Amino acid sequence: MSETPFRDCLGGPGTPVPQPFLNNGTGHYDGGDTHNYNFITGNVPCYDFNDPVALNLIKEQVPVILKGADLVSSAMKWDLDYLSTHIGGGRFAVFIRNAEADRHALVQPQSSSNPQSQSVQPEPLHIFKYFDEKKLVALQDRSTFQSTMVRVEMTFQEFLKRFHGDRSQERVYLQQPLNNTVGPQIASDFIQFNWSWAAEHKREFNWGPLTSNLLLIGQKGNITPCHFDEQQNLFCPLRGRKRILLFNPENFPYLYPYPVHHPNDRQSQVNLDNPDYGRFPKFAMARGVQATVGPGEILYIPIHWWHHVINLDDTIAINFWHKGGGSAPVEYPLQARQKIAMVRNIEKMLLEALQDQNELKELLHWIVDGRY
Ligand SMILES: O=C(O)CCC(=O)C(=O)O
Numbered sequence: 001m002s003e004t005p006f007r008d009c010l011g012g013p014g015t016p017v018p019q020p021f022l023n024n025g026t027g028h029y030d031g032g033d034t035h036n037y038n039f040i041t042g043n044v045p046c047y048d049f050n051d052p053v054a055l056n057l058i059k060e061q062v063p064v065i066l067k068g069a070d071l072v073s074s075a076m077k078w079d080l081d082y083l084s085t086h087i088g089g090g091r092f093a094v095f096i097r098n099a100e101a102d103r104h105a106l107v108q109p110q111s112s113s114n115p116q117s118q119s120v121q122p123e124p125l126h127i128f129k130y131f132d133e134k135k136l137v138a139l140q141d142r143s144t145f146q147s148t149m150v151r152v153e154m155t156f157q158e159f160l161k162r163f164h165g166d167r168s169q170e171r172v173y174l175q176q177p178l179n180n181t182v183g184p185q186i187a188s189d190f191i192q193f194n195w196s197w198a199a200e201h202k203r204e205f206n207w208g209p210l211t212s213n214l215l216l217i218g219q220k221g222n223i224t225p226c227h228f229d230e231q232q233n234l235f236c237p238l239r240g241r242k243r244i245l246l247f248n249p250e251n252f253p254y255l256y257p258y259p260v261h262h263p264n265d266r267q268s269q270v271n272l273d274n275p276d277y278g279r280f281p282k283f284a285m286a287r288g289v290q291a292t293v294g295p296g297e298i299l300y301i302p303i304h305w306w307h308h309v310i311n312l313d314d315t316i317a318i319n320f321w322h323k324g325g326g327s328a329p330v331e332y333p334l335q336a337r338q339k340i341a342m343v344r345n346i347e348k349m350l351l352e353a354l355q356d357q358n359e360l361k362e363l364l365h366w367i368v369d370g371r372y
């Protein structure tokens with residue numbers, strides 16, 4: 001119970017430590033976990049599913065692992081074969097990283113004088129840094145964005161072919177909200193989720209409505225780099241383990257998020273595996289916690305908490321994203337998450353007024369330089 005919150009959890013003392021990433025001699029990344037990150041100072045606590053201490057932590061927006069959870073018991077049988085048979089003929093969003101595309105990107109001349117864009121090398125193949133396609137279309141200075149990741153919609157069978165392909169040449173990550181194209185067996189499993197638990201606790205936690213259940217199917221070694229979401233998240237691994245590094249919202253200035261208009265909005269510019277302290281000196285002040293979670297466990301990722309997700313195995317997971325709620329009375333001083341929402345709104349408001357993304361930086365200097 002509460003006195004030994006780490007007992008019997010994947011990430012707790014006495015449990016297997018994630019094995020080092022293997023470089024299997026072919027020079028390509030082979031999953032696992034090399035790093036003892038010096039900015040990680042502790043483990044996320046782990047409690048029984050219905051332990052009131054855990055439920056209270058969620059209410060206070062503190063990450064926690066729930067074990068013995070029966071929220072998605074009916075999906076514990078989901079594996080690639082089962083999904084392949086039952087998921088139906090719909091199309092699924094798949095992010096693709098491809099070595100050939102990276103080679104091509106490297107020889108493209110950079111047209112801009114922007115120093116950032118000239119020094120950018122494509123990320124290693126296993127990094128899936130999310131980008132917002134709508135923001136990409138609206139981006140005025142394209143030279144500030146470089147990605148060789150593409151999002152392609154394909155059938156599950158097409159995805160499987162790529163999933164089992166040569167991972168030194170191509171990596172894939174399926175990330176698709178469950179929708180009504182799934183076959184009747186998956187729909188029936190979905191209906192059997194413990195929706196009464198979810199509804200009751202959503203109320204107790206003061207969350208808004210459920211927005212989606214994202215299905216994620218990733219390859220061992222794939223990484224979703226450090227970002228935050230504007231949603232409350234109950235993250236449920238179904239197959240394989242994930243190691244997740246988490247930073248509270250106070251770390252916002254230390255993690256250097258891209259500007260709100262940038263396609264990589266909400267992502268950190270810092271590479272956690274090789275931080276550039278010259279460009280991002282305040283990253284030295286970042287402090288985080290970690291969790292290794294597997295099937296039968298749920299990780300609560302609070303809204304505005306940064307998270308960096310490492311797939312230690314081939315994985316299948318489903319999340320429950322909820323709107324934040326926000327009916328709590330405002331107390332001063334404001335909390336970091338409230339300041340983040342405020343900062344984002346101010347950036348959006350100024351952009352709308354200026355109608356030019358390139359003018360924003362100068363205007364912000366007008367406000368601050370020599371004055372504050
Ligand atoms: O599992 C992953 O790779 C990413 C999950 C994530 O970022 C989320 O559910 O918000």
Ligand SMILES: [Fe+2]
Binds near residue numbers: 228
């Ligand atoms: Fe996320």
